[in-house]
Amino acid sequence: MVKKAIWKSCLFLVIIGTILAAFSPLFTYKIDHRGKLLQGLYKSDDTYDVVLMGSSHMNGGIDPNVLWHEYGISSFNYATGGQPIDVTYYLLKEVLKKHKNPLVVVDVYYLGMTDPYGVSGFVSNALDNVHFSLNKVQAIHNCVPFDERLFYYFPMLKYHFRWSSLTQKDFTYDSASVYYAKGFGAGTSHYGKQDISYANTQKKDAIPPKTLSYLNKIIWLSKKENFPLLLINLPCDYTDSNKEDGWVNDCEAMFNTVADVAEKNGVAFLDLCDRMDEIGLDFSQDMNNAGHLNIWGAVKTSDYLGKYLKENYSLSDHRSESAYAQWNEDYKKSQAASVAGG
């Protein structure tokens, strides 16, 4: 009798779980982050020599189309807004399932987060678009509080209330429509203010324990999987970050520690906050807001990064390869979209 009940309970849970898994994609928000991750992780057959990982700073800071057009570098920007470094680690593992030994560029801004877990909505934007696998289970287990985990295994449980606002787009969503941008998305505003936080300090502050452990995991992964790793910090005015709850009080000092950790482990670290003049950035004009580059700033920064990558890594120029013929069209489309947006 008990066995019968347990067997039937399991069957019931499997049926419900299957329905939830089947309908979760329908209920998940069809934002660009979804489109780019589905394409970049699973659907596109392109291979990338460089993968760009991290938070919104990276998402709106480095444009793969510029890297392509100027240097023939094939790359994809997997960064999503508010992505904590632990999520970046698991997302990188997902990327590496398909792309072997690319140059991995990781935005380290979120090393400053002191809260144990990232903002649920931001974490969702990344993890909800990762297919079910052991890696996803580990990501949910480590990046999400216990009482929210079920909502990540079955995103429909999180978005069920959308039953009343589902549109045609939810049923016919085609992630390929956003692929041309290669994951890049920047704003078109001008911040209008100068960076008031920058100080060429030698002071060093500790990296919060959890984010440090994930930085070490990323470094360890680069050695295990044998891929070159470049840590990068994009231009930002830290004034607000330094005051924020759940964040370190002195970002500048923390990044000095990051430089030490990178050096100790033989990993390159490029702090672009220290190189704004070299890049030719005008903070007030090239930033969308205090923490994010706008499309004009992103072009300059991407160009600078492309040059740096070409000089420091062995990267092929794919521009004449037929396999990448579509990339030139994508570049034109991204330029047109930027012009329209600007």
Added chain:
Amino acid sequence: MSFTSIQFLIFFPAVTILYFVIPQKARWAWLLAASYYFFMSWNPYYAILLAVSTVVTWTSGLLIGREDLRKRPNTVRRKKIWVALSVFVNIGILVVFKYLDFFCGLYAEILHIFGISAQAVQFDLLLPVGISFYTFQALSYTVDVYRGDIKPEKNLGKYALFVSFFPQLVAGPIEKSKDLLPQFDEVHTFDYDRARKGLLLMLWGYFQKTAVADRLATLVNTVYNSPQKYSGLEVAVATVFFAFQIYCDFAGYSNIAIGAAQVMGFRLTKNFDKPYFSKSIKEFWRRWHITLGAWFRDYLYIPLGGNRCSKWRHCLNLMIVFAVCGLWHGAAMTFVIWGLLHGVYQVIGLLTRPAKQRAEQKLGIRENSFPVRLYRAAATFVLVDFAWIFFRANSLWDATVLIGNLFRFNPAALWNGSLFSLGLAAPDFWAALLGIAAVTAADLLSRRRDLRQSLLNRGPVCRWAVYIAGTMVILIFGIYGPLQSPSQFIYFQF
């Protein structure tokens, strides 16, 4: 740990499976440990008060039992002393934690009326979850032992389980010791059909709570939290919605509690029996929160003399019982007025009954005819719903504003879309109405047959279709999850 939390969805199967796996002798101890864990998940300190209430009432039971055995002179007097002490300690705890601020405020108000300026002292003690429920259940044990309805329980652990049994600990049903205590000595084997029935009842409870009550709450909260902004139709809709919100909230909780207990083999008392089909206020109280009504009847109304006294005394007894009943629900004048209103309804019903019966005879109205029953059910609903205004309003002033605004007729709200701007957009509004219709239909159908049994008699395809569709309806239309704001069960605050 709320019934609607993920923790409970793990806790309950784990507790149940282990309950049937471990030896009979240890089962009560396992349930006791699980119940205290369940309770302490809100706040570990709550357990201290629960334990105090348990030890005091258990000790009082033993002392009363000892007096019966010794048969010394003044036995009755001594027994009464133990009852009084138990009542004093338990009601004392309840007063301190629930009513102290209210009584201090009332005292300051009274002084103010007499022109004496006094600042009300505020203690702001945290109200332990379910204190009114377990205190009443524990107290009933003392009185039952005193009356000889039950022998004193010698095993403190089993008695502690009676007070803390997790399915009904925080919001009832308030069980009588003679009904529940002996069940902890029963040998429960796993019964597949019983478990199915219990789980079905839980499923229905979850539907009532998450898909109906919490959706209605959105609109109710919008109107009741800004009473001056809304009039006529909006207040009327919110008030009708609240009638179903509180019903589905509390009946939903009770069904989950009764269903969970049933899965393990325990029989808890039915707490709701189609209350909105009542044809009088008196009948409403036999169908609404049945176990609380029975508690007040057995331990307050009858000791006061009940109806075996003069008519005026009978009326006074009714008013006392309903004033206390109102106060039991919350330390605020709104609850007292709500209780008194029900008392007034009953008193008017009592005093006008002879005249009404004579009029009906003269006019040849058949009491059991459908139009008369329909009229009475509708009239009773209107009276009950009017009283709910006081129950739900955030203050007496808000209640008066709402009642005033109720009569500011604004039929345009029917077509200008303003009903859809009260927190529920059109699809959600219609879903709310559908939820009310579903609950009403289920109540209607269950008057003639046992719906659960009817379903279980069907073939497996039909049964499984209902299980899966029912679960999916809750999962899609329920209000839960990190992106929505589910409400706490209303009765947890009492």
